[in-house]
Amino acid sequence: MGRVLGIDYGDSRIGLAMSDPIKIIASPFKTIRNEGNEKCLQVFQSLIKEKDVEAIVVGLPIGLKGQETAQTKKVGEFVNLLYALKLPIHLEDERLSSVSAEKSMIQQNIKTGHNKGLIDQRAAAIILQQFLDKQNR
Numbered sequence: 001m002g003r004v005l006g007i008d009y010g011d012s013r014i015g016l017a018m019s020d021p022i023k024i025i026a027s028p029f030k031t032i033r034n035e036g037n038e039k040c041l042q043v044f045q046s047l048i049k050e051k052d053v054e055a056i057v058v059g060l061p062i063g064l065k066g067q068e069t070a071q072t073k074k075v076g077e078f079v080n081l082l083y084a085l086k087l088p089i090h091l092e093d094e095r096l097s098s099v100s101a102e103k104s105m106i107q108q109n110i111k112t113g114h115n116k117g118l119i120d121q122r123a124a125a126i127i128l129q130q131f132l133d134k135q136n137r
Contacts, residue, residue: 006058
């Protein structure tokens with residue numbers, strides 16, 4: 001059984017999360033630097049093989065009132081690049097995922113100032129978990 005890769009796309013960093021093989025639980029996985037689309041594509045190709053990824057979920061930034069933002073367009077361009085991986089790609093509303101990730105870290109007494117990458121991973125896990133929960137209803 002393959003896994004699902006969750007992505008929280010950012011201009012500087014990209015948070016990644018991975019599902020378990022039975023696609024029930026999402027876990028923070030790693031953060032990569034956003035060093036351009038081609039470099040990111042290489043990283044994802046490697047991850048897909050290494051972790052037996054069979055689908056990708058990308059967080060879609062939507063404003064609180066449901067409107068598109070400048071980041072929505074950037075994510076759309078990024079998603080178009082991901083189609084080269086020839087895997088199913090799903091978009092999931094990512095509203096407040098980073099805020100939720102940061103709050104959970106504060107509750108666990110983890111400092112957030114120097115842990116931006118961990119926030120990105122946790123945000124990716126929140127996005128992926130939302131998707132998995134919908135699929136498993």
